Amino acid sequence: MTKHILFDCDGVLIDTEIVAAEVVTRWLNQQGVVIDTETFIHQFTGKTFSDILALLVDSGKLAPPLEIKKAVAAMDTEIRANMRPISGVEEMLASVPLQASMVSNSATDYVLEAIEMLGAEAVFGQRVFSAELVAKGKPDPAVYLLALQKLGLKPSEVVVVEDSVAGVSASVAAGLRTIGFLGGSHVRNGHGAKLKALGAEQLVSNHEELQKLLQQV
Structure with missing residues (x-):
């Protein structure tokens, strides 16, 4: 579950x-x-x-x-200085059906700043797990393993949303079901196939698709 x-x-x-x-x-x-x-x-x-x-x-x-x-x-x-939300993210976060955390290679204060900009404090609280907290960042799974430990969760109780090769490599290595997100401006042709090959179970092209998928998990 x-x-x-x-x-x-x-x-x-x-x-x-x-x-x-x-x-x-x-x-x-x-x-x-x-x-x-x-x-x-x-x-x-x-x-x-x-x-x-x-x-x-x-x-x-x-x-x-x-x-x-x-x-x-x-x-x-x-x-x-150039931080901006991906289109549709606020609506997606407003409908998140479960408790959520952020797991990022970025610095903790940066992630907290992003949460504040998105107005998503109620979704994430202070649940931020940064690569600063472990010996190696993604693609190493350490930051995901730390999140599981601190949250007291089993891999079967978690779903991950990742966009990058490094991120999907990390989450899959931690034994976590992973959704590949393709809605960022950096995504190029063939990126979805790379994420699937690494173990992403499903792919979504934007936050509208992600919102619908998360309602099913």
Whole structure:
């Protein structure tokens, strides 16, 4: 029996994945990394900024030493300034039939800011599980396992809504039923097939479809 819904934030509720891709790509280009926005979307959407920069340093594409925390903070500020809800999200959240939490690779204060902007305090309360709280962010399942532990729930009692390869990889690895959301501006052709291949049980194209599906779970 489903008792709880775990929502990702960016790309599911807030349409910032495309903004993040543009901001980080522009910064990487300034550092001499040859990458465009489309490549960034395909390779890195859903991962933490710190993990992305660390991967690029390890692969030799980004020269060390790199002040990762300082760079991440600057990009995060620009992305927050462009935070906007995905169309239809307020109506979907107003009809959520179960208690819900947010599970995100973004910082806790950012997620709480997003909840306030959406007017969704009654839906989520302070139930935010961020990658800041675990050793590794998505695609590692640690943040989802932490949510289950803190909420006192079994995997069979939870359904997840995720938009990214990293997010679906994490939730499926945690043994959770996952809905793939395709309503963000960053979603490209073939993305749904990728999420299905990773284990997403169902796909929805927008919040109207998600609202109807959640009424059935």
